[in-house]
Amino acid sequence: MTMTLFPMPRNERLAGTIADRAGFSVGKLELRRFPDGESYVRLHSLVAGCAVAVVCTLARADEQFLQLLFTARLLRENGARSIQLVAPYLAYMRQDRRFQDGEALTSRQFAQLISCEFDGLITVDPHLHRYRALQEIYSIETESLAASPLLAEWVRDNVERPLIIGPDSESEQWAGAIATHIGAPHAVFTKLRRGDRDVLIAASDLTVWRERTPILVDDVISSGQTLAHAAREITAQGFPAPICLAVHGLFAPGAEELLKAIGCRIVTTDSIAHPSNAVALGPLLGQALVRQLTVVDAKRLRRTPK
Numbered sequence: 377m378t379m380t381l382f383p384m385p386r387n388e389r390l391a392g393t394i395a396d397r398a399g400f401s402v403g404k405l406e407l408r409r410f411p412d413g414e415s416y417v418r419l420h421s422l423v424a425g426c427a428v429a430v431v432c433t434l435a436r437a438d439e440q441f442l443q444l445l446f447t448a449r450l451l452r453e454n455g456a457r458s459i460q461l462v463a464p465y466l467a468y469m470r471q472d473r474r475f476q477d478g479e480a481l482t483s484r485q486f487a488q489l490i491s492c493e494f495d496g497l498i499t500v501d502p503h504l505h506r507y508r509a510l511q512e513i514y515s516i517e518t519e520s521l522a523a524s525p526l527l528a529e530w531v532r533d534n535v536e537r538p539l540i541i542g543p544d545s546e547s548e549q550w551a552g553a554i555a556t557h558i559g560a561p562h563a564v565f566t567k568l569r570r571g572d573r574d575v576l577i578a579a580s581d582l583t584v585w586r587e588r589t590p591i592l593v594d595d596v597i598s599s600g601q602t603l604a605h606a607a608r609e610i611t612a613q614g615f616p617a618p619i620c621l622a623v624h625g626l627f628a629p630g631a632e633e634l635l636k637a638i639g640c641r642i643v644t645t646d647s648i649a650h651p652s653n654a655v656a657l658g659p660l661l662g663q664a665l666v667r668q669l670t671v672v673d674a675k676r677l678r679r680t681p682k
């Protein structure tokens with residue numbers, strides 16, 4: 377029972393780690409752009425009858441999507457028996473409702489496009505806010521892995537007397553889980569989002585924990601505004617600049633500089649390659665792929681006539 381992984385560009389290191397941990401091989405896929413920007417895709421590995429997985433974190437989904445689609449279809453045409461998508465960061469989860477009339481519900485549309493091409497999806501902490509599960513929009517097998525135990529281990533190993541703080545109610549799930557895991561106190565602020573880069577944070581009183589080291593925890597850093605506003609509220613209460621701990625560091629232009637100007641140290645998982653990566657997801661993703669492979673094979677055996 378084995379699997380071949382095909383990393384999309386810039387996902388080679390993550391695919392290598394997963395393959396090493398799970399005992400899988402890494403296949404050879406040639407992907408490049410013609411001078412006019414169109415994509416060239418060529419498969420150099422045999423996949424007929426094989427279970428395969430494409431490793432592609434979707435931090436720049438608009439740029440990546442066509443190559444991803446061409447690759448999935450090429451693997452299918454060449455006889456792959458099942459095709460998983462390993463996307464540690466799953467795109468388009470934040471437009472989970474029509475906030476204004478006439479808006480596209482891109483979370484659902486993106487889910488439908490991925491569901492047409494792949495048999496299964498493994499991701500880490502997708503931004504589930506108004507949806508409770510990926511199954512509400514994805515019609516394929518999905519597995520959402522939680523990074524909070526790994527983030528909690530990082531805090532336990534690196535910070536004495538931590539105080540875990542979520543910048544908004546959505547972040548309670550990560551802040552609460554980490555705090556419980558390490559037996560630390562936690563607080564959650566409230567946020568009003570008025571635009572893409574315009575947020576207001578109302579902080580709670582943290583002064584009873586004055587001797588502790590503040591750690592802001594969130595799922596995503598995009599513009600950095602949420603954590604920057606929360607960090608300023610924390611320093612205004614006499615604390616040092618907090619550590620910003622996030623699952624996915626998207627870092628829109630200026631985000632990292634914004635947080636560093638406040639004095640924050642930034643720590644992220646390697647779901648998106650960035651110098652702040654300090655928490656490795658490879659082992660977690662490898663275990664999930666082994667589980668998926670078992671499910672896919674069990675289904676195939678049930679379908680095989682005796």
Ligand SMILES: O=P(O)(O)OC[C@H]1O[C@@H](O)[C@H](O)[C@@H]1O
Binds near residue numbers: 470503543596601
């Ligand atoms: O404020 P930026 O960094 O742009 O966006 C990230 C925030 O927006 C939310 O959806 C995330 O959960 C996070 O709190």
